[in-house]
Amino acid sequence: MYLLKVRVDQHRCSLAVATKRCPVRAEIISYILLNDEDALFLVKVVDAENVTDYIKEVERHPNTKFVQILEKTPIEASFIAVVSDTTGIKAFESSYCFIKTPILVEDGSKIYEIIVPSTSYLPKAYENLNKVGNWKVIEIKSIGERKAGLTEAQRRALKIAYDLGYFSEKRDVTINDIAMALGVAKSTAHKHLKIAISKLVERYIQEKELEKSVELF
Numbered sequence: 028m029y030l031l032k033v034r035v036d037q038h039r040c041s042l043a044v045a046t047k048r049c050p051v052r053a054e055i056i057s058y059i060l061l062n063d064e065d066a067l068f069l070v071k072v073v074d075a076e077n078v079t080d081y082i083k084e085v086e087r088h089p090n091t092k093f094v095q096i097l098e099k100t101p102i103e104a105s106f107i108a109v110v111s112d113t114t115g116i117k118a119f120e121s122s123y124c125f126i127k128t129p130i131l132v133e134d135g136s137k138i139y140e141i142i143v144p145s146t147s148y149l150p151k152a153y154e155n156l157n158k159v160g161n162w163k164v165i166e167i168k169s170i171g172e173r174k175a176g177l178t179e180a181q182r183r184a185l186k187i188a189y190d191l192g193y194f195s196e197k198r199d200v201t202i203n204d205i206a207m208a209l210g211v212a213k214s215t216a217h218k219h220l221k222i223a224i225s226k227l228v229e230r231y232i233q234e235k236e237l238e239k240s241v242e243l244f
Contacts, residue, residue, distance in 0.1 A: 031141040031149075031167045036160035040112040040137070041088030042070060047135035049084045051075040054129035055137070056105075058116065065092065066113045071105045071129075078104045115139065118155035123148050138165070169230070177223055184209060184219035185227075193220075 037043040046053060056069045072078045078099070085108060086094050093109040119126055119141055127140040143149060156162045177185070187208050191200045206216035 028170050029143050029146065029167060030170045031139075031143065032165045033139045033141060033156070033162055034136050034165055035115050035118075035139060035156060035162040036136050037112065037115055038135070038160055039090055039114060041085045041091040041110050042068060042108065042132050043135050043137055044088055045081050045084035046133050049077050049081045050134070051077060051081045053081070053132040055132060056129050058128070058130075060113055060116065061109065063117075064111050064113060065109055066116060067107060067109050069105070069107050070132075071103075073103045076102055078102060082106060114159045115156075118159050119152055122152035122155060124152050142170070177226060178219075181219050181223035181226070184216055185223045188220055 042053060051072055053070055053072045056071050059067045061067055072081060082104060085091055090111040091108060092111060095107050097105045115137055116126060125142040127142060131138040188205050191204060191208060193200045193205060202217050203213050206213040209216055
């Protein structure tokens with residue numbers, strides 16, 4: 028499983044366009060796709076002195092079909108809006124990518140947090156995003172699986188091995204030396220070190236695969 032943060036310029040979405048004209052940081056708390064073109068959004072804006080102007084900008088946009096204010100103060104507001112733009116959401120959902128809410132909206136863009144089961148789904152998602160607008164992956168990491176996580180014993184074995192010079196170009200240290208330093212049997216030290224190295228290599232390969240998937244687009 029992988030978690031990505033992707034910034035997408037959305038010039039058709041009134042919620043995003045309005046943040047360009049009236050700078051605020053809005054959050055899409057939840058959404059429902061009503062049909063192929065329309066989506067209903069629950070939006071929250073906090074700590075924004077121009078929240079009233081922002082909502083007016085949203086209402087004036089030709090792709091806004093409906094706005095209903097739920098709560099409002101001089102600097103905060105919650106409202107629902109029906110907007111004729113599902114391109115960003117469908118770009119991810121049609122590629123088997125799960126969108127985590129809230130979706131941050133700022134400076135004409137939406138920042139999506141995406142959970143994807145495999146990097147093999149990303150090329151399709153990136154291809155779809157090319158039809159939406161400019162986009163950029165701003166964060167990507169592996170989540171969920173614990174294989175790359177080291178146990179305390181594995182971390183300790185790795186650190187002792189490193190401190191003793193086991194990974195130096197001229198290796199003057201043996202597994203037996205590491206076992207003595209750890210106070211464990213040679214077979215135990217070898218097991219901890221072997222698994223730790225395997226996990227780190229696996230993590231490295233995963234990260235390189237992620238980087239490669241982004242570079243392709």
